[in-house]
Amino acid sequence: MTTMTQPRVLAFRRSNRVARVAIVAFIVLNLAAVQVMFAAAGPAHNLLGTIGRLLGLYLALVMAFQLLLVARLPMVDRAFGMDRLTSWHRWTGMTIFWLVLAHPTFVLLGFARLDGISFLDEVVNLAKQPPVLLGMIAAGLILVIVTLSVRVARRRLSYETWHAIHFLLYVVVLLGVLHQVYEGTAFKVNLVTQAYWWGLWTFALGSLLAGRLVVPLIRNSRHRLRVAAVVSESDDTVSVHVTGRDLDRLHARAGQFFLWRFPGYNKWWQVNPFSLSAAPNGRSLRLTAKGIGTTSAGLRDLPIGAKVYAEGPYGAFTAAHRTRGATVLIAGGIGITPIRALLEDPDLTGHVVVLYRVRSAQDAVLLGELRNLADVRQARLHLLTGRTGTDYQPFAPERLLALVPDITARDVYVCGPNPMTTSVLDSLRRLRVPSRQVHAERFRLAG
Template sequence: MLTAYGMIWTFLILNLLIVELMFLNPKTPAHNTLTSAGRFLGLHLGFVLALQLLLIARLPFLDRRIGMDRLTTWHRWTGFTIFWLVVLHPTFVLLGYAELDDISFLAEIANLAKQMPVLLGMIAAGLVGVVAISSVRLARRALSYEAWHAVHLVVYAIVVLAVIHQVYEGSAYKSNEFTQLYWWGLWAFAIGALLTGRVVVPLVRNARHRLKVAAVISESPDVVSVHLTGRNLGELRARPGQFFLWRFLGHNAWWQVNPFSLSAAPDGRSLRLTAKGIGSTSAGLRQLPIGTRVFAEGPYGAFTSARRVREDAVLIAGGIGVTPIRALLEDETLTGDIVVLYRVRTPGEAVLLGELQNLARLRQARLHLLTGRTGEGNQPFSAGNLLGLVPDIAQRDVFVCGPAAMTNAVLRSLRQLGVPARQRHAETFRLAS
């Protein structure tokens, strides 16, 4: 039986074989070698664009088996592949036509831009460049999450422009009825998945469950918990460790959305999120009026007990990353011996600590609060210190959520300690748009 990864590779290889055959058997031959190279790059650009739509469609099959973090890594690399194909495809086409028309490269740009389908393709290429620049690490750090997400909404405009461009300019997939049926079937599947996952399902779910704010509780000067109620919440089938994308109607604009984990195990009657005031949305949550309508997408994420393969577990939290860890500790399906490691600079920063202590007593789990500034004399997540805290860590599933630097340090130590990859589970909120 094929695993999820086996099914993905099979899908990719079969589709790539069809794409290569389409390139080798075009309806009309290319004018010269340069335009042939441009056609090759354009055909693969269309294919990779369709794959990107599937990656951001939040398909349950992929989300539950692969996890949003890994999917987002794929999304990032696919995005930069698209960027370079967008640069190279028109470059070779323009060079080819410039040679054919015996004019300069720049003159050929002005010449082809007079054709509306080509102009739309150029606009789409420019928008791809904007999205790519906003995703470079330096730019990403300078932008708020809300601004970064808003920039990525131009993906929808790119899709429309790309489809129009292909209708008028594509030739490699017009060899025969089969190639046309395949190509537009692939794009229909990708666009349909995107609209279903990002528009239809969220609209239906929110109309059915009608979430609203029931209480807002201050956990610390910069951390707040929001309790939500609604109708038939058990039908959401949310699990401890998962997250939703939240919009608080009237509190922020419709295009502003934030990923927050559930900080308590869902009970079918209410949901709770706990957030630290970092961006404009999270910082203003404590001013939410009771009764505010909430639009939520999800649940998402594979950071759940369903991924574990061993009986015992280690739950590692850093800072506000404690939220999904606290929910997992409450999860009754997470059986066996449990060790919790909670990393903060000072005890005063340990939000939800009282709840963790109560749950640890109830579950007979061991809870270690690790404090102090990280330095040469304090490396709580070095391989040696982890082994000292949990001597049998290689025989446990390890769930970790916290700042990127901490998470990377933990994963590095786990590899040194020989913890198999299937036992390492991380949630880092590198969320695809």
Template sequence: MSTTTFTAAPAAPVRRLGQARVAYLLLWAFLLVNLVILQVMFAHPSRPVPNTLTGIGRFLGLHLGFVMALQLLLIGRVPFLERRIGMDKLTNWHRWTGFAIFWLVVLHPTFVMLGYAQLDRISFFAEIPNLAKQMPVLLGMIAAVLIGVMAFTSVRMARRRMSYETWHAIHLVVYVVIVLSVIHQIYEGASFANSDVTKAYWWGLWAFAVGSLLTNRLFVPLVRNLRHRLRVVAVVPETDNAVSVYIAGNRLDRLRARPGQFFWWRFPGHNSWWQVNPWSLSAAPDGRTLRLTAKAIGSTSAGLRQLPVGTRVYAEGPYGALTTAGRTRENTLLIAGGIGITPIRALLEDPELTGDVVVLYRARTPADAVLIGELRNLVQARGARLHLLTGRTADGSQPFSPESLRGLVPDIAERDVYLCGPAAMATTVQRSLRALRVPARQRHVEAFRLGV
């Protein structure tokens, strides 16, 4: 382990912001209000339930419609949520909501077909082609199969066997699923035809979810990119497998990007339109240029070295809650693993990051430590401390155990902790932070997880 130590800068008062708490409260209120509405709908159906089995199927179908609309909001990159809750938590919720959709998709038609099979006095399997003759039901069945494919590719074992680009392309099917599901609900859903009030509810819910998606992922990015006209101005290799891309444009200060945030990046003309990657800013935005630094993991990141100067850039953002806006303490601990150093390095340039700052940077070898020269200059300039933690875990190196963290930063429970790195490392660090009784409000995390 290599360690560089400097004297800390003077501490300054910290603003205590409740932005994340407000976002959580609004989300819970949204969930509870809609769940109450669903129960009222189920209690007052538009037509009688033929039997208990179809009643269970209808109940599950009601909740399936709502959860799918909720999923659209989670993948809609709503700035209010992205900048207060953060990509890490939203991606995790998106994943679990996806599995909830999968099970509802399995159980909803199963109970409906069991109920109708009982009414028609035929077998369950004979009822499937019988119902499939109705076009709305067939569309629902197709949507169910597509959801099954997406669920399978989201299983950890399957994800490890495919590139990020392949996984992302498969999950674009979600938009086809939404269209098929809405058509199925309009023509087949009992609750949709219940009354004018229920129709207004479902149309309003879908309009809100789809409108948020189109606004935040299409219209706003289009307007911003037309305004700023982003272009690649320099491509600089940092290590054998890492590269920095400098991007310039018009009036970049109007993006209001903050150190620690990220954008979703596309390079039209160099990559396919659907290839998009979330890369953090690796330097504090100065209003004139933006810089991203990426490690060659997938085909898109590996191809950044061949980006010609002048290449057009299409960016969505800024997103992310890994900023000083959520600070609660005067002193700070910054933890990074691998290429997760990029937002941490940008945070070191944030003038709002005051007080005593300690940086823990985990890399396999010193040669793998991206931007290490810049880090040393920054910590020296601001009087911070840097610990470069190298070695393999398989060789017994456990730099993020509770004992190791307490040894490196004895007052860790009195600091805000910012963490960015691979999911496995983030899980280990968070487990240690809980063991060291670092309050949740002091933990600011962004892990590398797949997201659409």
């Protein structure tokens, strides 16, 4: 590292460590608070009802955590990275799914035993009460969202459709809050528990509104992003150059991405995560996309001067997270975009090796730029072509070791199709590359 960049990187790492400790402490303290609140409320009418009450508290707490994940708080994003947060979002969603099944089941079983009637009769009986009905509707919507988010169903949906379905989350939140107002008992023990509970939810909802609405609106009003140029990179790939005011105040870094909308040329709910394909310079931003979904396929038709609405920057796939002096950048297909930006980043010091996996040389997007950048910084660029098969595994451990003999002493950045990324990460584990040196961006973003 150069003496100019080292202090900034070290300060970033220190702030990251502080942020991670604070986030873990926040989670632990809230889990403990729920247990204290449950104990203070005392048992319900029977054991089944008591279990249902505890599960309901955890369901509400996990929903609040999910809102904070969806809010994309900058501190959390910088500390863990959007790829890891998206994985947590998925696991949190599955936790909510099981709690949504378990909480009402135990509550209804408890009331059924108390009233001496069958489970189904109790469902009909309680559904006549509006607060309970709201909770049932919220539970049903959660089941729909989670069902459509599993991999089998997800593969059949376009990104835009999947993203639109996730707007049901906001309906669920509204119904869930109303259900808690009328049905919550454990957090109504005293003023302290009420202040804590509604303080937590106010923080979660406030973070969501600020992160997903207020801050993006303010930023886009300030920067006034516009399309400056549209450049065809290949038959199915296009780059969009975006300009605006005071872009240096976005504090974007090479390797990060934005959520892009193009008002007037796409529906307002159509949004896609596209990485910056060039290091930001304070004057312009560039995204490069392959025409797969509705939004990306229509980019080449954007007129010059079209308005651009962007949320971000997001992601921890940056040079600031390096731990070693040398680096390997591994890309597959259109996953080359953040890798190309990183190769241009002045903060990425030390020797660099680039491994670019494509079916054929004709599929290698931005190859000319990569070669020029590699020449300027004396990096090694390997173009890995051919069809993967039993006789050719480009990212097998022995192959990686042959291409980069000192790979265990380098940071490794990986971005590409999920099967390729999984294969690379598996090989890195088998080569015993320390996990702190491995940085992956899979774009598993969920709405």
